[in-house]
Amino acid sequence: MKLASLNQGRDGQLIIVSKDLRLAVHAHDIAPTLQFALDNWDIVESDLQHLSRDLNNGDAQHSFSFNPDHCASPLPRAYQWADGSAYVNHVELVRKARGAEMPESFWTDPLMYQGMSDRFIGPTQDIEAADENWGIDFEGEIAIVTDDVPMGLRTEEAHHHIRLLMLVNDVSLRNLIPNELAKGFGFFQSKPASSFSPVAVTPDELGDAWYDFKVHHRLRVHLNDTLFGQPHAATDMTFNFANLLQHVAKTRPLGAGTIIGSGTVSNRDRRNGSCCLAEQRMLEMLEYGSTQTPFLRFGDRVRIEMLDDEGQSIFGAIDQQVVKYQHKYLAEDLNHHAVHHQEPNPK
Incomplete structure (x- = not known):
């Protein structure tokens, strides 16, 4: 699973990124930020992994092109x-x-x-x-x-x-x-x-x-x-x-x-x-x-x-x-x- 943070707010907005770094999908329905995900890893990991599989299989809804220029550090x-x-x-x-x-x-x-x-x-x-x-x-x-x-x-x-x-x-x-x-x-x-x-x-x-x-x-x-x-x-x-x-x-x-x-x-x-x-x-x-x-x-x-x-x-x-x-x-x-x-x- 690959994770990134859009440069929005002090702690960013969590997204899942495809293996080839071409596409991404918002993960805010599961975890709004990467810090939130790490704080609650045992609870959210399975859902994040499922969303990652959907993205890599072409089944994720509302995916978009991944652009590193729009990213903060994964943990801002x-x-x-x-x-x-x-x-x-x-x-x-x-x-x-x-x-x-x-x-x-x-x-x-x-x-x-x-x-x-x-x-x-x-x-x-x-x-x-x-x-x-x-x-x-x-x-x-x-x-x-x-x-x-x-x-x-x-x-x-x-x-x-x-x-x-x-x-x-x-x-x-x-x-x-x-x-x-x-x-x-x-x-x-x-x-x-x-x-x-x-x-x-x-x-x-x-x-x-x-x-x-x-x-x-x-x-x-x-x-x-x-x-x-x-x-x-x-x-x-x-x-x-x-x-x-x-x-x-x-x-x-x-x-x-x-x-x-x-x-x-x-x-x-x-x-x-x-x-x-x-x-x-x-x-x-x-x-x-x-x-x-x-x-x-x-x-x-x-x-x-x-x-x-x-x-x-x-x-x-x-x-x-x-x-x-x-x-x-x-x-x-x-x-x-x-x-x-x-x-x-x-x-």
Whole structure:
């Protein structure tokens, strides 16, 4: 089953999307929003699956063409967004480039931070940043969405609670990260709103590509229409999604709609390219002694997508342009100042 949210209201309007991403049908008679569906999954899942089968069989009434441009993120906002770093070779590389040893515990104890979740960027919505000098970067990831999860969950129980999977662009402001981490209190300003694929899918949609709590497909990232990387998402994934879910729920229960990210997908085989600019820059630093690839500039476009074995897009594409943020309140202040300080009318 494939689910999406039309960009209507703060929490969107739930729709079912066909397997080929061509058609959709409203699901509001069953669940008005995806959050409502996750809150009541045991009650509504059967009806949603039935509607999905009707849509794919051509029997759904009032179906319409699916357009990702009309979508918000599947969950336009969430009660919790926790992002990990399951590809430890990526962490090792970044630390090596700056001459820092990686603690051995990183191989056995996942890294995790809690990100901004009160608003996500839509899958084709612009990425706004006020300053290119912040070091704007994309990070191609995969995420799971849970139902209610009890505290102290065991890894072997995780499959009962993973309801959906999505792709992620975890936008990062690399040049703000060092000073934040130096404070010893984690990310904040350096991790603005993330974005997710237009469609979230139930694990069964992945077929044989979903096993060992990993997605066995390549994650493809294009920068300005040029393939930047296509690492295999299961290869070199040190912690699978069951491990990450168990880690997050160790000391707290999780509410339905919790999103848990994998961190940047990364392979040791560098021929597969990278899913973020920082990794490519670190490879350049190690090889040449300096970086050659710039961070994102205004006007750059990023596309993140995953294809199945037949070349069909599974989640739809995150396809976004980086634009300069217009300081709305600053502009209003300037306009207000101009109105109240203009020359008096001689008439």
